[in-house]
Every structure is written in C-alpha cells, then in structure tokens.
Amino acid sequence: MEREQALRPADDAARAQARRMVRLARFGALATLAGGGWPMASRVALATLIDGAPVCLVSQLSAHTGAMDADARVSLLIGEPGKGDPLAHPRLTLFCEARRLSRDEDGDARRRYLARHPKAALYADFGDFAFFRLSPLRADFNAGFGAAHELGPDDLRPRADWRGLAEGEPAAVEHMNADHGDAVAHYARICGADPAGPHGPPWRLTGIDPEGADLACGDDVRRLEFMSPVATPGALRAALVALARRAV
Numbered sequence: 412m413e414r415e416q417a418l419r420p421a422d423d424a425a426r427a428q429a430r431r432m433v434r435l436a437r438f439g440a441l442a443t444l445a446g447g448g449w450p451m452a453s454r455v456a457l458a459t460l461i462d463g464a465p466v467c468l469v470s471q472l473s474a475h476t477g478a479m480d481a482d483a484r485v486s487l488l489i490g491e492p493g494k495g496d497p498l499a500h501p502r503l504t505l506f507c508e509a510r511r512l513s514r515d516e517d518g519d520a521r522r523r524y525l526a527r528h529p530k531a532a533l534y535a536d537f538g539d540f541a542f543f544r545l546s547p548l549r550a551d552f553n554a555g556f557g558a559a560h561e562l563g564p565d566d567l568r569p570r571a572d573w574r575g576l577a578e579g580e581p582a583a584v585e586h587m588n589a590d591h592g593d594a595v596a597h598y599a600r601i602c603g604a605d606p607a608g609p610h611g612p613p614w615r616l617t618g619i620d621p622e623g624a625d626l627a628c629g630d631d632v633r634r635l636e637f638m639s640p641v642a643t644p645g646a647l648r649a650a651l652v653a654l655a656r657r658a659v
Contacts (some may be wrong), residue, residue, distance in 0.1 A: 418561050421552075426566045429552045432503050433567065434459055434625055435634050436489040437527065441467065441545075443478035443485050443509075451475060456531070457489070458524040461573045461580055461620045464546050465505070466512075466520040468531055471539035479509040479543060487545055501554045505567070507545035517542045522581060526617035527627055571621035571640035579644045584616045587651065594655040599626055601657060602633035619647065 419425075436457050445451040453475050455467040465487060469476045479485060490502030512520055520542040525532050534540055550562040587595055592613055596606035599614040604626075606614060614628045623636040635654065641647045 418559050421560045421562050421566055425552060425554060425558075425560045426562065428501065428554060429503050429550060429560075429562055430463060430567060430569070430622065431634055431636075432489055432501065433463060433465060433505070434620075434623070435632055436465070437630070437632055439465070439487045439489040441475060441485060441487050443475040444482045445474060445478050451478065452488075456524075456528050457487075458520070458527045459618065459620075459625075460519055460523065460544065461569075461577050461618070463568050463620070464544055465507070466524055467543050467545065468524055468528075468535060468540055469543060470534075470537075471541070476541070476543075480511065483508045483510065485509045485545060499555055501552070503553075504551045505545065505547045506549050506551075507547050510544050510546065512542045512544055519577075519581075520544065523618045526584075526615070527625070527632065569621040569640065571642040573621050573642075575642045576619065576621060576644065576647060579647075580619050583644070583647060584619055588615050591655075594651070595626065597655055597657075598624065598635045599628070599633060601654065602626065602635055604628070604631065604633050624651075 438454055438456050440452050441455045442450050442452045451474060455469065457465050457467055459465055485507050487505040487507055488502060490500060492500045521535060524542065525535060547564055547567045549564065550567060552560045552562055554560065595614050595616055599606050612628055614626050616624050617627045618625045621640045621642055623634055626633045626635060637650045641650050
C-alpha cells in the first residue's frame with residue numbers, strides 16, 4: 412500500500428483532536444539534526460502560544476540547542492500511551508521550524524511556559540537558557556490503526572483569529588485566577604478533575620485561546636473547550652460566564 416493510500420483525508424474531528432493533543436502536551440520528543448546530519452531525539456517540556464505553536468525552554472549546554480540554531484528543521488512527537496499496546500494510542504508528529512526567541516519577544520512564551528511548569532522559574536532567567544518557538548509546517552497524525560492523517564499548518568491553528576484576544580489574554584488569565592477561583596475550580600470539574608480541597612493547591616488557568624482554556628494543578632493539566640470559538644474579549648467573557656454556570 413502506498414503512503415497516499417494509507418492516509419485518510421483530514422476531517423474536522425481529526426483536526427480538533429490533533430489541536431487538543433498539542434494543547435495538552437506537557438512534554439514531547441524533540442528531534443533535531445546534530446553534527447554530521449544525524450538525527451538526535453531528546454525529551455523537552457512544552458507549552459503552547461495563543462496561536463497553537465509549541466514552545467520549549469532549553470539550555471545552551473544542550474546539544475539540541477546548537478542544532479536548532481544551526482538548522483531550524485525539527486520534528487516533535489507528542490502523545491502519551493495508555494494501557495496496552497502503545498501503538499494503539501494516538502500520536503502526533505509535528506514538522507516544525509524552530510526559532511530562538513530573544514528576551515525582548517519571549518514574554519508570552521515565558522508566561523505560558525512558567526504557568527505550566529512553575530519549577531522552571533528557578534532557571535528560566537539564567538543567561539544560558541532560551542525559549543524556542545516551534546512553528547508547525549505540517550503534521551502526521553496517527554489516531555489509531557487505520558486512522559492516519561496528514562495535516563497542514565492551518566489545521567493546527569485555532570479556528571478563529573486569535574489576534575483579537577492576544578492583547579487582553581494575559582490580564583484575563585490573571586483576573587480569573589485572582590478573583591474567580593471558584594469558577595476555575597468549576598471548570599476543572601467540567602474537565603473531569605477533582606477540585607482541590609481547602610488545603611490543597613488550587614486549579615489555575617495557564618492560558619486562553621479562541622477554542623478553549625488550559626488548566627493546571629501541579630502535574631495535572633486539563634483542557635476546557637469552548638462551545639464555539641471566540642475572537643473578541645466580549646465573546647471570551649460570555650463563554651467563561653456560560654461555562655461557570657454550566658452544570659456538571
């Protein structure tokens with residue numbers, strides 16, 4: 412069977428599942444081209460920007476940092492296997508262009524990454540660490556046996572324009588965490604999580620995008636999908652209020 416025959420046309424369900432996997436990935440296997448053109452894979456911790464692009468924080472001492480500086484072509488494998496056959500579980504390979512973010516432009520990457528990986532604050536400001544944006548150019552998505560899809564860059568971006576939310580998104584996240592902890596705990600319940608007890612760590616929003624919001628409590632991360640995409644601050648506010656009133 413030819414590769415083209417094995418691939419199914421991408422449909423909305425496959426696109427949505429792939430985007431959700433990227434948003435929920437706490438880590439992945441990053442493959443770069445090392446010296447001599449040999450592929451080198453290493454595990455990296457991940458977060459996403461509002462447009463869905465993954466970001467990672469790496470040290471100058473790591474071999475893959477120099478490899479990305481020398482050749483921006485990388486691939487990123489995500490998808491955590493569950494019980495049983497690991498090949499029966501969905502996995503997604505992103506073919507990306509890696510770009511080092513300067514200190515002047517890494518604000519959103521830093522905020523979103525540290526919200527998901529707070530312990531990284533201990534070293535994120537060291538001079539030999541830098542954030543890299545991994546911009547997807549295409550992806551191979553295997554949702555299980557007989558369910559392989561090839562996705563393009565537009566398939567991995569939110570269905571609504573994120574630029575109308577970008578400026579106010581940090582303040583919205585901060586406001587919800589500081590002033591509406593009960594609503595955030597309710598969002599966690601909607602996602603099937605147990606809200607933290609009175610003495611436990613609270614659930615927090617770590618990022619918002621047109622299709623949903625990401626939550627974290629320690630190492631547990633969840634994804635709250637909006638009922639429809641939002642593209643303006645007013646639509647975002649209405650979506651968050653509606654979800655806060657939704658019965659579990």
